Amino acid sequence: MDPLLNLNSLTQIKPLGQNEAPGAPNSHDGPSFSDLLKRALQEVNTDEQVAAQEARNLMTGQGTDMHSAILAVQKADVSFNTMMAVRSKLIDAYREVMRMQM
Numbered sequence: 001m002d003p004l005l006n007l008n009s010l011t012q013i014k015p016l017g018q019n020e021a022p023g024a025p026n027s028h029d030g031p032s033f034s035d036l037l038k039r040a041l042q043e044v045n046t047d048e049q050v051a052a053q054e055a056r057n058l059m060t061g062q063g064t065d066m067h068s069a070i071l072a073v074q075k076a077d078v079s080f081n082t083m084m085a086v087r088s089k090l091i092d093a094y095r096e097v098m099r100m101q102m
């Protein structure tokens with residue numbers, strides 16, 4: 001599954017209510033942010049494994065056509081680049097928070 005499709009599940013994240021403190025435990029029924037990240041990383045890993053298997057099948061001549069192998073590799077590349085962009089943004093946001101004065 002494409003990691004970009006997971007962005008639709010971000011609409012389930014609700015803003016903090018007036019009675020909720022920022023450090024309060026999460027009382028929402030939806031998936032947590034860490035769960036969303038874990039799922040996206042697992043999907044990227046799966047795409048990488050499928051691409052490696054398709055390339056291996058193509059090199060050994062085990063019934064994989066070139067088009068499906070190329071598509072699997074391209075999908076894995078896009079997934080990986082998206083993951084790296086998200087990682088960079090998260091690191092930038094973390095550094096920005098750490099620079100804030102209390």
